[in-house]
Each structure stands twice: as C-alpha cells, then as structure tokens.
Amino acid sequence: MKSIRRFALAILLAVASVSLAADWISPANYRTQYREVPNAPPSKQHVLGTDSLGRDRWARLLYGTRVSLTLAPAAAAISTLIGVLLGGISGYLGGVWARLAMAVTDLFLSLPWLFLLITVRALLPLNVSPYASVSITFLILGLLGWAASARVLCATALSLRNSSFVLQARASGLHGARLFLVHVLPNLKPVLLAQFWISIPVFILSEANLGILGLGVTEPLPSWGSLLRELESLLSLHQEPWKLAPLLVLVLVVTSFQLVLSNEEIAT
Amino acid sequence: MIRRVLWLAFLMAMSSFPAAAQGGGELRFCLRGEPKTFDPLKVGDEPSLSIRYLTGGVLVRVDRKTQELQPELATSWKVSKDSREITFTLRPGVLFSDGTPFSTDDVAYTMQRLMDPSLHSSTADAFRSGAGAVSTKVTGNNRISVLFPAPVTGLDRLFDQVAIVSAHSPHKDSAVLGPFVVAEYKPGSSVLLHRNPNYWKKDTQGRSLPYLDSIRLDIQPNRDIEMLRFTRGELDLINALDAENFDRLASTNSQAAHDAGVSLDSEQLWFNQVSTAPIPAYKRAWFQSKNFRRAISLAINREDLARIAFNGHARPAAGPVSPGNKFWFNAKLTADRNDPAAALQRLQKDGFHLLNGVLLDKDGNAVEFSIVTNAGSKSRERMAVLMQEDLQKIGMKVNVVTLDFPSLIERISQKFNYEAALLGFANVDLDPNGQMNIWLSSAEDHAWNPLQKSPATPWETEIDRLMRQQASTSDPQQRKQSFDLVQEIVVDQAPMIFLVNKDALSAVSSAIGNADPVVLHPQTFWNAEKLTLNSSMRASR
Numbered sequence: 086m087k088s089i090r091r092f093a094l095a096i097l098l099a100v101a102s103v104s105l106a107a108d109w110i111s112p113a114n115y116r117t118q119y120r121e122v123p124n125a126p127p128s129k130q131h132v133l134g135t136d137s138l139g140r141d142r143w144a145r146l147l148y149g150t151r152v153s154l155t156l157a158p159a160a161a162a163i164s165t166l167i168g169v170l171l172g173g174i175s176g177y178l179g180g181v182w183a184r185l186a187m188a189v190t191d192l193f194l195s196l197p198w199l200f201l202l203i204t205v206r207a208l209l210p211l212n213v214s215p216y217a218s219v220s221i222t223f224l225i226l227g228l229l230g231w232a233a234s235a236r237v238l239c240a241t242a243l244s245l246r247n248s249s250f251v252l253q254a255r256a257s258g259l260h261g262a263r264l265f266l267v268h269v270l271p272n273l274k275p276v277l278l279a280q281f282w283i284s285i286p287v288f289i290l291s292e293a294n295l296g297i298l299g300l301g302v303t304e305p306l307p308s309w310g311s312l313l314r315e316l317e318s319l320l321s322l323h324q325e326p327w328k329l330a331p332l333l334v335l336v337l338v339v340t341s342f343q344l345v346l347s348n349e350e351i352a353t
Numbered sequence: 354m355i356r357r358v359l360w361l362a363f364l365m366a367m368s369s370f371p372a373a374a375q376g377g378g379e380l381r382f383c384l385r386g387e388p389k390t391f392d393p394l395k396v397g398d399e400p401s402l403s404i405r406y407l408t409g410g411v412l413v414r415v416d417r418k419t420q421e422l423q424p425e426l427a428t429s430w431k432v433s434k435d436s437r438e439i440t441f442t443l444r445p446g447v448l449f450s451d452g453t454p455f456s457t458d459d460v461a462y463t464m465q466r467l468m469d470p471s472l473h474s475s476t477a478d479a480f481r482s483g484a485g486a487v488s489t490k491v492t493g494n495n496r497i498s499v500l501f502p503a504p505v506t507g508l509d510r511l512f513d514q515v516a517i518v519s520a521h522s523p524h525k526d527s528a529v530l531g532p533f534v535v536a537e538y539k540p541g542s543s544v545l546l547h548r549n550p551n552y553w554k555k556d557t558q559g560r561s562l563p564y565l566d567s568i569r570l571d572i573q574p575n576r577d578i579e580m581l582r583f584t585r586g587e588l589d590l591i592n593a594l595d596a597e598n599f600d601r602l603a604s605t606n607s608q609a610a611h612d613a614g615v616s617l618d619s620e621q622l623w624f625n626q627v628s629t630a631p632i633p634a635y636k637r638a639w640f641q642s643k644n645f646r647r648a649i650s651l652a653i654n655r656e657d658l659a660r661i662a663f664n665g666h667a668r669p670a671a672g673p674v675s676p677g678n679k680f681w682f683n684a685k686l687t688a689d690r691n692d693p694a695a696a697l698q699r700l701q702k703d704g705f706h707l708l709n710g711v712l713l714d715k716d717g718n719a720v721e722f723s724i725v726t727n728a729g730s731k732s733r734e735r736m737a738v739l740m741q742e743d744l745q746k747i748g749m750k751v752n753v754v755t756l757d758f759p760s761l762i763e764r765i766s767q768k769f770n771y772e773a774a775l776l777g778f779a780n781v782d783l784d785p786n787g788q789m790n791i792w793l794s795s796a797e798d799h800a801w802n803p804l805q806k807s808p809a810t811p812w813e814t815e816i817d818r819l820m821r822q823q824a825s826t827s828d829p830q831q832r833k834q835s836f837d838l839v840q841e842i843v844v845d846q847a848p849m850i851f852l853v854n855k856d857a858l859s860a861v862s863s864a865i866g867n868a869d870p871v872v873l874h875p876q877t878f879w880n881a882e883k884l885t886l887n888s889s890m891r892a893s894r
Contacts, residue, residue, distance in 0.1 A: 207760035211723035
C-alpha cells in the first residue's frame with residue numbers, strides 16, 4: 086500500500102509542479118484569444134486545441150489547475166479550522182456546548198448548499214478582479230463547508246473527553262485550554278488531517294459544479310470548473326475527445342487525494 | 354403501348370398528390386416547459402403559445418412566411434379610419450371540433466371574455482388603448498364589428514393572437530377551431546393532440562386538412578436530450594436550435610439543419626443611467642455620455658461576436674429592429690464597424706486619455722466597469738469575454754459577472770445595482786407598438802433608465818413623441834417614418850448598443866414533408882396542418 090500512496094503523492098506533486106510552472110511552460114497566456122482559430126483541434130501550436138473563443142486549451146488547463154489546486158486546499162484549511170474550533174472545542178467541553186454545536190451543525194447540514202452558494206455569490210460586489218473573485222468563491226466554500234468536519238471532530242473530542250488518559254490528566258490537575266492543547270488536540274490530529282484531505286476534492290468538485298452553472302470563477306481566469314463547462318454538451322465528446330483533458334486531470338487528482346487519504350487513515 | 358401510357362399517367366397522378374400519399378401519422382417534437390394553461394385567452398408562456406397555435410382558430414393570421422395578414426375564420430375585414438372599430442365577415446359553415454357551429458356569438462363571447470380584467474390576459478393588454486369597455490355589434494348574418502374606446506394601432510394584426518372560443522358548446526373548454534385538439538395531457542410528460550375532424554381548411558385538391566393524425570409534444574427542458582432524441586429519430590422537429598447543436602447536426606445530417614435567416618431576436622449591451630443607482634457619480638457621468646457609449650460601440654468587434662459567439666449564425670446588428678422584420682427594419686442603418694482608433698477619438702472629446710495602456714477619465718479615474726449577464730447562456734458569456742478583450746484594447750478594464758437569472762433581474766430592474774448589462778430581446782411581435790414598453794421613458798422596461806416621470810434627455814423626449822405619433826395613426830407609411838426616426842436616434846445616442854441578430858435555426862427530420870421553417874414563431878410548425886410524414890416513419894410509429 087505504501088507504493089500506491091507514494092505513487093499518488095508523486096502524481097499530486099507532478100500535477101502541482103507543472104501547474105505552478107505554468108508561467109514558464111505555458112505556450113500562451115490563458116486569456117489570449119486566437120480569434121481566427123476558435124474550436125481548433127489539437128495541433129503543434131495548440132496541443133489540446135483551442136476553446137470556443139480561440140484560447141489555448143493547454144494553457145488554460147495549466148493555469149486552471151493552478152487556481153483549483155492552490156485554492157481548494159486553502160478552503161479546506163479554513164473549513165477544517167472552523168470545524169476544529171466549533172466541533173473540537175465544543176466536544177471537549179461536552180454537555181450543553183456539544184449539544185448546541187451539534188444543533189448548529191445539523192442546521193448547516195440541512196441547508197440547500199447550492200442555493201445558498203448562489204445567493205451568497207449574487208450578493209457580492211460586481212467590480213472585483215478575477216483573482217479576487219476566485220479567492221472569494223473558495224473563501225465562501227471554506228466558510229460554508231465546515232459542518233461535516235465539525236460533526237466528526239465533535240464526536241471524536243467527546244469520546245476523547247471521557248477517555249482514561251484525559252481523566253488521568255484531569256486528576257493530575259490539568260484543566261482548560263492546556264488540557265485541550267496537550268492531550269486532546271494531538272489525538273484529534275489524525276481525524277483533523279483526514280477531514281482536511283477529504284475537503285479538498287469536495288471543494289474542487291463544488292467549484293466545478295458552480296462553474297458548470299456559470300457561477301464559478303469569473304472570466305477570463307480559468308479553473309477546473311470553467312474548463313469542465315465544455316463537457317456540458319454530451320453529444321460532442323466522441324467528436325472532440327481532447328475536451329476530456331480537464332476531466333481526466335480532475336479524476337486523477339481527486340483519486341490521488343483519496344489514495345493518500347485512505348493510506349493516511351490506515352497509518353493512523 | 355396503351356398500357357404503358359396508362360401506367361405513366363397513373364404514376365404522374367400519384368406524384369401530383371404527395372399529400373394524399375403521405376397523410377396520417379404522428380408528428381413528435383418537444384415543448385421546453387410545462388404549459389401553464391390550455392385556455393387560449395390566458396396564454397402567456399411559450400409552451401402554451403405553441404399549443405394555442407396548433408389548436409386555436411383565429412379570425413386572421415399573420416402568414417409566418419410572407420409576414421402579411423391572411424384570412425382565416427374571417428373571409429374579409431375592415432378597420433375604420435380612426436382605428437377604433439374593426440368589422441369581420443365570417444366564413445360560413447365552420448364547425449368547432451365538437452360539431453357546434455361557429456357564429457358571430459362566438460366572436461362576441463371571445464372578446465367579452467378576453468377583455469374581462471379578472472382574466473388577467475396578456476393578449477388583452479395589447480387591445481387596451483383607453484378607458485372604457487370594448488363592445489361588439491352584429492351588423493349582418495355573418496358580420497360582426499368590434500368597437501374600442503380609443504384608437505388601437507395595428508388593430509387587425511392583433512387578432513392573430515386571439516383564438517376564438519365557443520359561446521354555446523357544451524364542451525367549452527375543449528371545443529376548438531384549429532387543426533388539432535388536445536386529446537391527452539400527462540403533466541410533466543407530454544401533451545397529445547389529435548386531428549380536428551371538423552377543421553374547415555382544405556388543400557388545393559379539396560382534401561381535408563390537417564394531413565397528420567396526431568402530434569405528440571414531449572415536455573423536455575434539456576436541449577441536449579432533445580437533440581439526442583432528434584438524432585435517434587424519436588423527434589421530428591426542433592425550434593430555436595442553438596448554434597453549436599446546429600453545426601453538429603449540419604455536419605452529420607445537413608438536410609435536417611435549417612437556417613431560415615436572420616431572426617427578430619437581438620442581443621444588446623446597455624449602461625445603467627438611473628440617477629439614483631448606487632454607482633459612483635463619475636461612472637454615472639461616463640454612462641450618461643453619448644461619446645462614451647458610442648466609443649464602446651465602435652470598439653466592439655460585432656463581426657467577431659457573430660462569428661465566434663454564434664459560430665457564424667448571427668449578423669452584426671445595425672439597430673433595434675432586425676432585418677428579419679421586413680417592413681419595420683430601417684435599411685438606412687448600418688452596424689458600427691470595429692474601429693478602436695475612432696473609439697479613442699470619441700473618448701478624447703470627453704477628456705479621456707490613455708496612460709500606460711490604461712484609459713483614464715478627465716479626473717484621473719481608471720475606466721473599469723462590470724458587465725452582468727445571466728449564467729448559463731454560453732453565447733452571452735462568450736460575447737462578454739470577447740467584448741472584454743475588445744475594450745481592453747482601448748484601455749478599459751471590464752469585469753464579466755454572470756448571475757443567476759432572478760438575481761440579475763433584481764439588480765437591473767429593482768435595485769439598479771449594476772453598471773452594464775448584456776441581455777437579449779426575444780421579439781415575437783413585428784409591430785413597434787409591441788416595443789412601447791421599451792422605448793417610452795416612462796415605461797418599466799426602458800432598461801437604461803426606467804419609469805422616468807419626465808424624459809431625462811431631449812432625445813428621449815423626441816423618442817417619446819415619435820413613438821406616440823406612430824401609435825396615433827393607422828397609416829403604415831407615416832408610422833414607418835416615425836419609427837425609422839426612433840431607430841436612428843437610438844443608434845446615434847446608443848442607450849442600448851445593439852450587437853447581433855441571431856439566425857433562426859431549426860432542425861426538421863427528412864421524414865417530414867412540406868416543412869418550410871421561417872424566422873417567426875413557431876418556426877418549424879407554422880404550417881402544421883400541411884405537414885406530412887413519409888411512409889417509413891408512419892410505419893415505425
């Protein structure tokens with residue numbers, strides 16, 4: 086299993102490295118429109134062809150991967166942090182705090198997420214740059230996507246609260262924040278990491294879903310979501326299979342994340 | 354020899370009656386939504402409109418091909434000089450689908466019901482010219498006059514939308530005068546129409562129309578599925594095909610893909626000029642400047658919009674009326690050609706200047722604004738991104754924002770919290786009276802600055818005057834003259850920058866006979882009573 090995990094990590098690193106090097110290895114700017122050759126098939130000049138506006142698809146895939154791969158972990162970090170603050174601490178405190186936190190979490194989980202995202206996004210100011218817009222989109226995803234992590238962390242913290250080593254530490258006079266930081270938090274770490282890894286592909290797919298609805302990252306900046314919109318038309322795929330490239334990269338990355346995660350869980 | 358001649362004569366006779374050879378069968382196509390009503394007088398949505406067209410009998414019909422008015426249930430009609438009265442002579446011997454005779458009573462009953470305010474009919478709104486009731490007067494055996502309290506411009510053409518309902522039939526809700534009758538409705542699934550056995554129209558050989566036995570309308574909002582089913586042969590027609598699906602179809606089955614030419618629909622950009630809008634004052638000053646708006650118009654490459662965003666199935670728009678509207682189009686107008694240098698010259702007149710590739714106004718504010726459009730419309734999103742690049746060439750920074758439709762409408766028509774909007778008009782009415790709600794400064798849909806108490810600018814005052822002037826006369830040439838001037842003012846002032854007019858694209862199976870797609874709704878089935886299915890298709894259903 087270790088070799089699979091290494092292989093998955095290698096893929097993630099390779100994809101991340103190539104996308105981070107987009108400025109140097111990209112054959113064109115992601116926004117340059119070659120208006121004479123829209124919808125061109127792959128060629129020497131454009132290895133994955135051009136999109137409907139004549140933009141180099143390979144360049145857009147490189148930059149789109151960078152956007153999604155950079156910001157999805159950031160959003161995952163935000164949601165996990167909120168999860169540990171709300172779920173972890175309330176679970177550690179137990180009693181009414183835990184019940185209150187779970188009630189809030191249940192409420193959040195019951196909300197229709199897609200509509201909430203669309204509504205929140207519609208309330209944003211209009212004049213923001215594409216970079217700010219993409220950051221805001223992932224920030225919203227992070228701020229709204231903590232509930233599942235919080236629930237798991239709360240349950241884990243509750244079980245830790247009554248574990249023998251915590252009771253022993255408490256009997257030794259350790260209380261409050263110090264007890265949480267020294268004994269509970271380190272034991273939450275494996276769950277916390279697992280939640281972080283799980284959240285990354287979830288946010289990538291959420292942004293992709295928003296992108297398919299035309300509500301993701303704003304033009305001309307690419308993201309996996311906006312690139313996947315080309316697949317909306319089921320009928321063209323057999324004629325233009327190279328349009329599947331972003332989907333293949335997405336599947337590869339999400340699968341790699343899952344493989345890394347499953348081994349992470351096994352390790353713990 | 355004689356036998357051969359007779360055989361030849363028989364074959365010739367058979368070939369001269371294609372319809373007779375191909376009668377019967379079931380035509381299938383999709384409605385893109387649930388019909389909201391089957392009451393022809395309440396129709397407001399497109400699916401219901403299609404059903405009304407197929408089932409409703411009208412006194413006069415706008416021929417979808419020639420765009421001229423043709424007699425239907427009325428053999429003749431006359432509009433009074435003051436446009437307050439129209440007199441119809443009705444076709445004798447016509448029966449409703451249930452066998453009830455058609456008479457002047459039905460016309461009177463239809464008008465009375467249509468104009469009843471409690472019905473909330475959008476069809477009736479076009480007839481509401483002034484305070485007072487609409488009345489009818491039977492002036493002879495088959496003659497009836499409809500009297501209005503005030504002049505109604507384009508009165509006769511409005512009756513194209515009025516399907517006559519029965520006054521005396523025991524089955525009032527289902528009795529129709531059109532070629533088909535609703536036989537079955539499965540909510541969320543389909544509507545089945547059967548041939549009206551009492552339909553009055555006959556073909557040139559005296560054979561009863563319609564040729565088809567039935568029409569199945571499947572309710573299917575997903576256009577990709579609709580296209581897939583068409584390519585499998587499960588559907589026979591697709592209206593308003595988008596450019597991508599059209600090209601895909603043309604590449605595999607060129608005979609099925611039909612481009613009827615430029616449609617009435619337009620796509621346009623406008624800037625928010627509402628004085629109370631929550632936008633910075635310096636931006637409002639830009640948007641209220643004619644030079645700024647005209648510069649934008651000159652900087653946009655309309656040829657590229659038509660070629661790239663619509664795969665070449667659109668034409669650069671010259672003005673508010675499409676050349677598809679044969680009578681009302683102002684042929685003097687031409688679309689602005691892409692000319693960034695001329696755009697910059699225009700901007701310089703208002704003190705704008707370039708600094709390191711960034712356009713600044715006279716106070717040093719960098720020119721940056723957002724264009725909002727609805728999410729999910731690929732062609733509009735593409736147009737917005739193309740314009741973003743075009744305007745960057747003259748130093749403008751444009752942010753493209755796609756919003757879900759309700760949020761977009763709220764911003765542009767209630768909160769006025771936007772800077773520029775990109776949307777389209779889907780015109781179904783040829784007459785400019787149908788556009789009063791857009792051009793009058795007091796109108797709700799006067800998009801760039803609606804509901805003005807008095808016109809904000811002299812040119813809007815002039816547009817108001819000309820629109821009212823054309824509405825106050827029944828002389829077509831006088832009306833045309835006034836509306837031509839409106840179009841010229843709109844192009845000169847560019848409160849709306851008209852970008853492209855889309856082509857009317859459709860798909861028609863090669864199994865369908867007599868199909869002749871046109872630009873006007875309902876495009877492919879405007880002559881439904883004359884459509885036929887070939888024998889193999891009939892056998893397969």
